[in-house]
Structure formats: structure tokens, C-alpha cells
Amino acid sequence: MKATVTVMLKEGVLDPQGEAVRAALGTLGFEGVESVRQGKVIELDLAATDRAAAEAEVRRMCEELLANTVIESYRVELS
């Protein structure tokens, strides 16, 4: 099973890198980009076959290591 974890800065946490990317897109002539948020995607290949158990396990990984929940939120997708 494959798990895809998306880690983003929480709403309300200033994202200066996203802001710099937004400004650069404007410089390149791309108009109408109102905001950019930058995050990261982590892909995991899991031996697990039980979907619910795998999701619970990956969420624990997020809480303990993959995301810093002080400033980041995460989303888990299994396929």
C-alpha cells in the first residue's frame, strides 16, 4: 500500500517562501496568482494490507515526526 502525506503550514502561519514564489510568478508575468502556500509531500511504501490500521499508523508517524503540529497540518491519502 502507498501512503501520501501532505504537510502544509497551518492556516494563519506566515509562509514567507510561498510569498516569495508568488512574487516571482508575478515577475514572470503570471497574473492573478492571489496567494501561494508551499508545503511538502512524503510518499511511503507500506507492507500493511489493512487500510484502517495503515492510516492510523501513518497518522501516528505524522504526529511524532513527519509534521511539526505546532506550525504544520497534515493530510494522509492511501492508495
Added chain:
Amino acid sequence: MHAAVVTFPGSNCDRDLREAFRKAGFRVSAVWHKDTALPESVDVVGLPGGFSYGDYLRCGAIAAQSPVVRAVKDFAGRGGHVLGVCNGFQVLTEAGLLPGALMRNAGLRFVCRPAEPLIVENGETAFTRGWGAGAGIALPIAHHDGNYQADAPTLDRLEGEGRVALRYETEAANGSARRIAGVLSENGRVLGMMPHPERAVDAATGSDQGAALFAGLAGALAAA
């Protein structure tokens, strides 16, 4: 007095930190990130600056899960003193020993300054007594991820409980909330700070204003 200084893969201020402790009269043990226990009779643990584990995932995140940091957490839990400088501060927040998080500098640039003006907010701790409350000092800063952030209730609590040890004097070059440069644990025995006191312990290399931290700490621990 016995200090243990941890070296992670990618630490680069560990030697300076050991030397700063030694200069203040400490016996110093070097500890490796894979060690599962601290040496016996350690009075204070130092977590140095650098780029532990290449800053992979987030600064300090991998180091916070290393075997030695588990031992450091136990040590802090028993009331031990821990000093984290720069990357060491990042490790302390990632390990949950201090609240908040250190994010990428708001201006996105690495900031490197030889003498950043700071105000000592709380002079009552073992780490800061050598300077004293209200003291204006200047220490080197050099970091890319020193933008201290926490939610407003946490910041209010830290300020209310005297747990902001150090503040940038005028503005935070890294964008830190409320110009916070150093934070204390609830019992005042864990200090995380972005400025580098260990780089300022000898006038011959520019400044000795950081030496008061190590001397004050030695005095406090000897009296305890």
C-alpha cells in the same frame, strides 16, 4: 562541575561549546548522538549549533528522535539543566522540551552578524544570572531558521511566567514573534537560544560577552 556536549552528525559548534564550558571550569564529556545514556554525574547538557542530520525534514527534527536526546529528555525530566544553542534550540523545540517552533527566517535569508544586541529579560536563572536582568549584551547570530513562533496564548504565558530569557533589542532579524531570542522551560532549567554565547568567550576572537553565561552557570550549579 561536569558538562556533557552532544555531537550529532552535522553539528559544527560542538567543539566551541565544549571549550566554553571548559574555560568556565567545567569538566567536559563529549557525547555521541548514538549514545543511549549520559555520563554519570553530569550537571548540565549542551546541545550545540550546526546542521544536525543535514537539516533533513525540519531543522532538529531527526536529532530530536536520536537515542541520546531520549536520555537528555529523561535528564531534563529529573530537573537537569540543558542548554541548546541555535540548532540545539531547534532540537529542544522539536523534542518537546520547549514550546513553540523555529521557522525559516521571515526574510528568507541566512542572517550572520558578529554582535547582535540583546536584552536579558530574566536574570534569575542559572544561565542568565551572570548577565543579570535588564542587561544589554551583544552576541553573534548565524542561522537560517531562527524565526521563533508559537500561538498567542503560548507567547502570553511565556511572557507572564518570565520564560522569555532573551529578546532581540530592536528588531528580530529573523522575524521572531515578540523579538524572542531565548526561551526557558517551566522550571527554568532548560534554555534554548539562537544567539551563540560559545562564540563569544574570548576577547581575542572578538568578544567575551558570552562567557558570563558559562561562569554564572558554574556558580549556580556549585551552590546547588
